[in-house]
Amino acid sequence: MRDFSQDHRWLSINTATVRRQRGKDWPLLDILDACAERGIRAVAPWRDQVAASGLSATAAKLKAHGLELSGYCRGGMFTYTDAASRQAVRDDNRRALDEACTLGAPCLVLVVGGLPGALAGKAAHRDIAAAREQVNEGIAALLHDARERAMPLAIEPLHPMYAADRACINTLEQALDVCDLLDPQRSGALGVAVDVYHVWWDPKLLAMIERAGRERLLAFHVCDWLTPTTDLLEDRGMMGDGVIDIPRIRAAVEAQGFAGYSEVEIFSSRNWWQRDGAEVLDTCTQRHRRCV
């Protein structure tokens, strides 16, 4: 297991962590400057932030700072109710792939979608098995496009509390079943993003990390689970402030040969998003050394 205590060479900042501080959007290009100033070597930007700053300008800024990506957020949302929306999603995911290529991402992270309409509060149906079928079909189709571009797809299983509205792939085991189905040769084109927040509770976590192996472990995300957690979406904790044994999970991932970034992704409307972005970034670097 790598020693993180002396530097933050392997820290990456998911830019949602500092996207909007004290009620004001922090422009992506400024976030990149702030990361570079601190010797942070990698980021994972969100598509809407890239769109707001411009794809070319973002690519140029990344290059100027020598910043790498730990992933690109995000493709997916494969579930649909009609052929038109299915096609629109596929087209949009292709654009996401192209953007990921332009930015030099190591993978496109997939949040696969839940019951169609549920995110807007009006689920079109209650058939989660059917939604999962659509997800499998959607990933299969996108995998074709991804292979053409040599851009790996990383399925991110989301915590079961998001099964209805955000992602109906909810365990690492389930994600790996999809990988085995669609990429049995373990080509590296399809794998998983392991976010400790989503999987820490899983009694099969360590066994499934071993099953994933080097070829399927494409990204590693960290934050913490707070007790109590006051909001299902926006009450994630800073590493060290919660109950997740992050080093144990990182050790398991690295035992399989994963040697990439630890990407910090914190949604925190009541705490970290209410602070100055510089303070949040500084805290991330400190906690990365001490708690990851």
Place this chain on the structure above:
Amino acid sequence: MRDFSQDHRWLSINTATVRRQRGKDWPLLDILDACAERGIRAVAPWRDQVAASGLSATAAKLKAHGLELSGYCRGGMFTYTDAASRQAVRDDNRRALDEACTLGAPCLVLVVGGLPGALAGKAAHRDIAAAREQVNEGIAALLHDARERAMPLAIEPLHPMYAADRACINTLEQALDVCDLLDPQRSGALGVAVDVYHVWWDPKLLAMIERAGRERLLAFHVCDWLTPTTDLLEDRGMMGDGVIDIPRIRAAVEAQGFAGYSEVEIFSSRNWWQRDGAEVLDTCTQRHRRCV
């Protein structure tokens, strides 16, 4: 699959559903009267409600109305930090067993506990595997006491969002692994409580219900998952108001031979607990016929 559309013979009310209406405790004995008035045939009382009304008075009232129990809520909370608290928990669980016998419960429902201290916001450690070991030991010890009293224990896997603070058994598969470990002969002394709220998201749900079989299916609880869900604990929905395909799950349970009650357990601080208890009970009977 039984036809529930014509009556509510197989409806049970978990008394937490109407425990405190519009800011005022509804005494258990009055809840039992209100259930009996509506032809409701079963309830699942909570221990603190029984304690407040008196065990003997509760037993007498149940008998007077001919009310059955679908389960007794609850034992468990096995995780500990020192020998004294371990012993206190065991003693308390024995008392819960005795109360369950007095009330004629078909099973004692177990919520097994999470990381010790986490429910109070101060987890003693982050080792969920160790907590799970303590749970296994705790159930093993209690099973001895339960066999002596011929009172079955029903492990209730809780949704993974409660893994830290309430229960570190979070899937039906995991609960069944414990059953197989401690009661390999499938004696009926140890089984599971299937609450649709906790397990609906699980891609292995139907397979695990089949694995459980008749001997291990001791209780069936219903409510619904709302989108959005605004609180991790107290925003459960009334059957029909959310995204859970309850009939599909009931069909799977009944296909294994389960022929007991559908127990309604709704924690809802902002909606159902703000209404008149009579309205809540009437809604439960209607939704039981239409949506379960």
